[in-house]
Amino acid sequence: MNWLTNVVRPKIKSLLTKKDTPENLWIKCPETGEMVFHRDLEANLYVVPSSGHHMRMPAKARLDTLFDRGEWTAIPSPTVTPDPLKFRDERRYVDRIKDARAKTGKDDAVQIGFGTVEGLVLTAAVQDFEFMGGSLGMAAGEAIVTAMLTARDRGTPFVLFVASGGARMQEGILSLMQMPRTTVAVQALRRAKLPYFVVLTNPTTGGVTASYAMLGDVHIAEPGALIGFAGPRVIEQTIREKLPEGFQRSEYLFDHGMVDMVVPRHQIRGTIANLAHLFMKKDRPKHGTAVVPVADEAA
Template identity: 70%
Template sequence: MVEPMNWISEVVRPKIKTLFKRETPENLWVKCPDTGQMVFHKEVEGNHWVIPGSEHHLKMSAQARLKMMFDEGTWIDVPLPEVAADPLKFRDEKRYADRLKDARAKTGMPDAFKIGFGRVGGLPMTLAAQDFAFMAGSLGMAAGEAFVRGAETALDKRTPYILFSASGGARMQEGILSLMQMPRTTVAIRRLRAAKLPYIVVLTNPTTGGVTASYAMLGDVHLAEPGALICFAGPRVIEQTIREKLPDGFQRSEYLFAHGMIDQVVHRHALKETITRLCGLPHPPAAQAGDGLL
């Protein structure tokens, strides 16, 4: 026997629900990590990922970094070398090849670095940005090759080289091959220094591990965004090792500035002006006309 359909619950109610249903995007709001304040996603994005009011600096993609810095948001992408995707055939809970595939689908990037060449404040510059969303911005063979290619571009074009660091350190899935990128990037920086080309580092949240122990702390000038964690080993690891309570703000950019480890803490909105001013100081001849600048 077929039960009669209840037209009020089966017909009328679904139509009413559909009529008044609103699709709410999942990323409509952003919550401030400091204050818990809820802010419209578009408002935060339009403010270069700085929370209005609290001024908390959120993580920023490499693409957004370059767009913020280059004049009119346009630049030439520097082609990056291809490297062996999984040289050690590494596997933990998941195959390294699968982790790379997921990170590339998530970010639209081949690896953690994006390099651009263009004008900043009217001056030709080569910019390198690490994207923390790509496996925590970790340093592996591809990232090392990218950094070196950026340095080679700056040498070829006779421009300053600007790095925006954001990393959890060396990429464990590549073992010793990852650690070898530390001396390789150091050699590239020595070549910039020999050519008397400025190398400026902007330390963003977080910059840790082998990246801090190599190219992130070898700049001619070290700038840092407010509140950025900058360290080799994190505060939790240090507290567990020495079994003592660390000072407030330990390893944050303001603490490092107060103790002479970095040169200046600069708000994200003032980075372009600050870097332009630094690069406008007397330096070797700039790139010549017809060098491919936009």
Template identity: 70%
Template sequence: MNWIANVVPPKIRSFLRRETPENLWVKCPESGELVFHKDLEANLFVVPGSGYHMRMPAKARLGALYDDAHYEVIATPEVPLDPLKFKDVKRYTDRLKENRLKTSTPDCVTVTAGKIETIPVIAAVQDFDFLGGSLGMAAGEAIVTGMLTAVQRKLPFIIFTASGGARMQEGMFSLMQMPRTTVAVQRLRAAKLPYIVVLTNPTTGGVTASYAMLGDIHIAEPGAVIGFAGARVIEQTIRETLPDGFQKAEYLEAHGMVDMVVKRHDLRATLARLCGLLTQPHAAEAA
């Protein structure tokens, strides 16, 4: 029996039952270690004991990326909310409202401008917490806007990818974002501007089949799952057992699909170094 319910008077009981945040303690999926949420947040959402890289909220990632956590959010064009009037268990418009309330962002991609160790860049972050980071019209429009802004301002473009693939609620409108973003990448390339992709966990589906694998340099966070189809689907298709660690960042680096695997604490310095090297005034002439 609960002694609080049976013995303590109601007014005192309500005082004792103050609401506690659900995420006060976070369990590491790899080691089972329990970490106090504030400690995890202070450590860039990397579990101190195991080094496991938890999913990092978009706002926290941007704050850790830029000098003094200062950046400009670049406005992106509005798109039709529900072109197909899609409904499954609930209406697509209701799902959008719920996710906007949960993340405080219009869609899964946020485009920003700021400085990394005094080097100006344009950076976009894909938030998996918003409908699994799925690529829809709004996300595609944001990425294209970010790339074209980089061309206009003559700055490097960095994107942090995290997605389950295309957004099924938008059908062909979602799939069309793959060629649209690919064309925008070509605009960056024609302007001879660096395009750096940081692959975070997970990056899959149509995102991997388009802008996520078209960078000049591909960086992956440790343990990130990167691929097109899921491992189980591949095994069922080819009827073979896949190697250990298949589709993990370290496996892809060893097989040439990823240029480097960089721990989150070293990521900011690595990006600054790369942007500095790739934007030197005489780099193009020397090449």
């Protein structure tokens, strides 16, 4: 046995080799500065236990939490041209998309699925802020339109969890065109007499707020969420006045009639289930049997 080869060299290599230690094991609460272990935060639906601050929640976790037993079926979105305008600022737009896809493992900012919520079949879509700020581009617009039309064709209620910084500037007018396109899809749900519920999360801003995010039958906001078209700083600079305390936050908007209710994250699933059964005029199943809406009956 060679002591230098078999003992010393492996120890030196172990010191020089970078250990695969997960990052962000501890997450800092923006309100109190408290450090929370990431597993405790995930187990509490990404709500800081002590302060109640609602952190951003991944799209998949949203869908897992919403549907019964975390079981749901993904709905594929149509493929779009990734860089229609060949846009470039400091970097090429196509490179930004590649980085976002590598970081999130998603094709774009919206994920769609359907399953049962307390026995009632429901279609849902989630905007993921981690993908380029949840910005609305052609792919996100196609996904939302697809989700709404799927809900119409299946005769199910539709719920949308919104989190976005607004339109995606790299797609220019093609991004802005998604605002009327999604509005038309909302009208398709209206004609089918199917309910459309919106859950406004932090943040919901820009062109998204000016279109489908404010066209729901019921608007539910998470506590402390920033909701508005332009940011508070931009408004203050424009009107040269100090805005009221908590302006554009969920609680302020509820007090002024802009949202219907402010619901903590742990109660959102139950709230959506109650609303869906109420709007669809369906009784809760006694033994967990799925209540499948029929399109003709809903119409």
